[in-house]
Amino acid sequence: MTDVILSIRDAVKRYGETHALDRVDLDVAEGEFLTLLGPSGSGKTTLLTAVAGFTQLTAGTVSMRGTDITSLPPEKRGFGMVFQGYALFPTMTVAQNVGFPLKVRGKSKAEIAARVAECLDLVQMGRFADRMPQQLSGGQQQRVALARALSFHPPVLLLDEPLSALDKKLRADLQWELKALHEKLGVTFIYVTHDQEEALSMSDRIVILEGGRIQQEGAPEALYDAPRTDFVANFLGKSNFLDVTVAGHVPGGAACDLAGHPIEIASPAPPPVGAAARVALRPERIALGPEGGEGVPGRIAQVSYLGERAQLIVDTERLGPLLVSRPTWKAAIHPDAGLPVTLRWERDACVFLEAR
Numbered sequence: 001m002t003d004v005i006l007s008i009r010d011a012v013k014r015y016g017e018t019h020a021l022d023r024v025d026l027d028v029a030e031g032e033f034l035t036l037l038g039p040s041g042s043g044k045t046t047l048l049t050a051v052a053g054f055t056q057l058t059a060g061t062v063s064m065r066g067t068d069i070t071s072l073p074p075e076k077r078g079f080g081m082v083f084q085g086y087a088l089f090p091t092m093t094v095a096q097n098v099g100f101p102l103k104v105r106g107k108s109k110a111e112i113a114a115r116v117a118e119c120l121d122l123v124q125m126g127r128f129a130d131r132m133p134q135q136l137s138g139g140q141q142q143r144v145a146l147a148r149a150l151s152f153h154p155p156v157l158l159l160d161e162p163l164s165a166l167d168k169k170l171r172a173d174l175q176w177e178l179k180a181l182h183e184k185l186g187v188t189f190i191y192v193t194h195d196q197e198e199a200l201s202m203s204d205r206i207v208i209l210e211g212g213r214i215q216q217e218g219a220p221e222a223l224y225d226a227p228r229t230d231f232v233a234n235f236l237g238k239s240n241f242l243d244v245t246v247a248g249h250v251p252g253g254a255a256c257d258l259a260g261h262p263i264e265i266a267s268p269a270p271p272p273v274g275a276a277a278r279v280a281l282r283p284e285r286i287a288l289g290p291e292g293g294e295g296v297p298g299r300i301a302q303v304s305y306l307g308e309r310a311q312l313i314v315d316t317e318r319l320g321p322l323l324v325s326r327p328t329w330k331a332a333i334h335p336d337a338g339l340p341v342t343l344r345w346e347r348d349a350c351v352f353l354e355a356r
């Protein structure tokens with residue numbers, strides 16, 4: 001069992017009628033890269049700023065390595081922060097910005113100079129030490145902000161959408177760099193984003209928030225493969241939703257009725273026999289074949305070409321429109337709107353969702 005660095009217990013934050021946080025329980029492991037993911041207004045920033053000490057909880061506690069820090073002010077917590085509203089000081093050079101937290105802590109000039117050089121190298125900004133912030137690009141400014149947040153060896157780094165203002169290509173590059181930096185330093189990262197790809201690509205663990213509550217948490221693969229609710233199935237990637245009735249249990253799954261046709265669905269714990277259930281089916285798990293044979297007949301309604309993948313909407317009489325995603329390289333069928341096709345998927349392609 002890994003050590004817990006931060007514990008959030010029964011955290012509630014109310015703004016009038018709004019429950020920004022609603023009884024949130026969360027443990028963060030030492031050295032973990034934890035991402036808080038959710039749509040706008042789901043409580044991500046409130047949770048992060050409660051950890052930082054900027055937001056006072058209505059109820060609940062935050063503890064650090066077993067010590068209650070709920071009423072400790074931000075500067076006494078000693079966390080590194082890269083926040084949107086935490087811009088670089090415009091009248092200080094890059095080096096002065098990075099050295100500032102050390103100066104406040106009364107470190108010697110020599111010590112500051114050495115650590116500033118080290119941190120700027122870490123984010124590949126050594127050459128820019130004497131520049132002013134406004135002489136840097138957005139990506140470079142974020143690198144400096146990162147160096148400043150790391151300069152005093154914080155045990156925890158809190159990051160609030162640090163890459164959201166950057167263009168897509170640069171964001172992807174910095175995602176690799178941040179991940180590499182995390183692995184190198186072993187510092188605990190708590191990262192807020194509304195971008196699911198960003199969350200999937202960087203995190204050890206993702207916590208999905210909605211309406212101030214934790215909907216589900218887990219490793220990226222586990223969450224993607226086994227969403228528990230409609231919300232998670234559609235927020236993390238895309239899903240088709242099918243309504244089935246459980247006809248019987250079979251080894252490793254259930255025999256179900258799907259719109260009058262029998263299908264088998266793999267599951268370690270299928271719903272009881274007779275239950276009406278909802279399943280999620282990922283678009284890339286549907287195979288597209290030529291018309292005829294076993295499967296669900298349909299007709300391609302729309303094709304959206306995305307480079308390495310194509311997304312199709314296939315109209316079916318049985319199940320309505322289904323989203324299908326497939327690689328474009330050496331595709332057996334050239335998908336054109338109007339083409340009649342047959343859709344098939346394997347028994348472990350569908351995931352039972354919790355009843356609402």
Ligand code: ADP
Nearest residue numbers: 015018020038039040041042043044045046047
């Ligand atoms: P997110 O970061 O996921 O976008 P927030 O944590 O910022 O969400 O907000 C969660 C909810 O709390 C939202 O409904 C938001 O409008 C509300 N909220 C956040 N801060 C305040 C505030 N200072 N005053 C009133 N309501 C707030």
